[in-house]
Amino acid sequence: MTIELPFRPLPIDQQDVRYAYGPDSDIQPGVPAGSTVEFDWCESTIYPGTTRRYWVHVPAQYDPCEPASLMVFQDGWWYLDPDGEVRGAIVLDNLIHRGEIPVTIGVFVDPGVLKNAEQSKNRNAEYDAFDDRYVTFLLTEIIPEVTRRYSIAEDAGQWGICGGSSGGNCAFTAAWMRPDKFRRVICYLSSFTQMPNGNPYPALIPNAPRKPLRIFMQAGHRDLNWNGPERNWLASNLRVAAALAEAGYDFRLVLGDGGHSPNHGGVLLPDALRWLWRSATT
Numbered sequence: 001m002t003i004e005l006p007f008r009p010l011p012i013d014q015q016d017v018r019y020a021y022g023p024d025s026d027i028q029p030g031v032p033a034g035s036t037v038e039f040d041w042c043e044s045t046i047y048p049g050t051t052r053r054y055w056v057h058v059p060a061q062y063d064p065c066e067p068a069s070l071m072v073f074q075d076g077w078w079y080l081d082p083d084g085e086v087r088g089a090i091v092l093d094n095l096i097h098r099g100e101i102p103v104t105i106g107v108f109v110d111p112g113v114l115k116n117a118e119q120s121k122n123r124n125a126e127y128d129a130f131d132d133r134y135v136t137f138l139l140t141e142i143i144p145e146v147t148r149r150y151s152i153a154e155d156a157g158q159w160g161i162c163g164g165s166s167g168g169n170c171a172f173t174a175a176w177m178r179p180d181k182f183r184r185v186i187c188y189l190s191s192f193t194q195m196p197n198g199n200p201y202p203a204l205i206p207n208a209p210r211k212p213l214r215i216f217m218q219a220g221h222r223d224l225n226w227n228g229p230e231r232n233w234l235a236s237n238l239r240v241a242a243a244l245a246e247a248g249y250d251f252r253l254v255l256g257d258g259g260h261s262p263n264h265g266g267v268l269l270p271d272a273l274r275w276l277w278r279s280a281t282t
Contacts, residue, residue, distance in 0.1 A: 010257075014222045017258035024094045024270035025087050031097045032060035036080070036089055039145065046137040050112030050122050055080055056146055057089040057106040059096045067153040069104040070146075071160045071273075072138060072182075074127065074167030076108035078262070086266035088162075095270060101277040102158070107146055109138070127166035128194045135174035139181060157212075160184035160276055164265050166191040172201070172215070172240075179211040184276040188218040188265030192236040193225075199236050205243035215251040216272040217241055222259045233260065 011017050027033070035058050042051045054076055062068055071092070073079040079086045088106055095101045111123035126134050146152065153159075161182045163171035168190030175182040192199035217240070220226075223233035241253040252275055256264040 014257040015259065017222075017256070018261075019256065019258075019264050019267040021267050022270060024091055025267065027082075027090055028094055028097075031094055034059040034062070034089060034093050034096075041142065041145070044112065044137065044141055046133055046141060047112050047122060047126060049115050051115055052110045052112045053077070054107060054109040054142060056150070057092060057108065058150060059093060059103055059105070061096055061103045062105065062150070063103075064151045066103070067151045067158075069102045069158040069160070069277075070143075070152050071104050071106050071162060071184075072143075073106060073108045074111070074161075074163030074170050075123075075165075076110040079162070079164075080106075080108040084266070085262040086164075086269055088269065091269050091273065095273055101273050104160075105146070105150055105152065107142065109142055124166055124194065127163070127170035128191065128196065130173060130195050130197070130200055132177040134170055135178045135181070138174065139178065156181050156183045160186070162186035162188075162269075162272075164188035164190075164262050165260065166194060169195060175213055175215075176201075176211065179213055183212055183214060185213060185215045186265075186269075186272050186276065187215070188262065188268075189220055189223055189233065189260055190217070190237055190240070191233065192240060193231045193233055199239070202239040202243045205240070205249075206247050210247055210249065213249060213251075214276055215244060215249060216268075216275055217251065217253045218265050218268055218272075219253065219255050220259060220261075220264065221255065221257050224260045 037056050079088045092106050114120045159182050161171040168187035169192045172187045175185045219237035225232045226234040244251040
């Protein structure tokens with residue numbers, strides 16, 4: 001089926017581009033709102049000495065007798081904030097109401113804060129690492145607290161993970177390390193270039209057995225150091241996308257204008273979720 005897209009002129013200046021939100025990112029009349037519950041987590045064994053908040057958004061259509069799908073978002077409040085750039089719970093409510101994605105519980109997890117005098121953030125240590133610590137943290141500490149309260153599907157095909165910037169490469173790494181748990185991935189403006197010892201994925205993806213992942217990527221023409229020879233966010237994302245293409249992955253790359261801003265990723269969230277949860281035969 002051919003889809004005709006409306007004409008939109010390209011911006012001449014790419015430095016300060018903002019994208020307009022669609023109706024799926026706003027509260028809509030007649031759409032029942034889910035409930036959001038906030039929790040604190042202060043007893044981490046994977047990241048000792050940290051505290052953090054996380055939120056669980058349960059859609060109005062949730063039925064404990066029918067296990068729900070699961071979507072985990074990094075940088076929790078930033079992705080949940082109804083007045084922010086992503087508005088994750090609003091988007092989930094709208095798409096679930098119309099049956100465009102399955103009934104999905106959203107888990108929005110903040111990065112850890114170290115319990116010291118400076119209350120330093122542990123975000124980069126958690127998100128940029130190339131290991132299985134963060135996904136193990138989710139699977140052994142946060143998600144068991146969720147499944148203790150709510151009925152979640154066990155099928156890895158019903159589990160997704162999302163993040164932006166360092167949270168984007170974190171989401172990618174979590175699914176790469178544990179495709180038996182997470183198989184649907186959204187990564188916006190991923191900071192692959194910040195990973196210790198460099199971005200491993202362009203070399204790793206073509207030489208590893210293909211994993212059962214479906215990946216939605218967003219990159220920006222004017223992302224950080226976009227025309228520099230080193231630590232180039234745009235180039236690093238394009239290299240990962242090229243490796244996924246050459247390895248035959250089910251992935252989609254959306255390349256936008258503008259810089260290292262969550263705006264474009266937030267605007268794309270409804271489309272990204274629809275694409276992730278589309279029928280396998282589409």
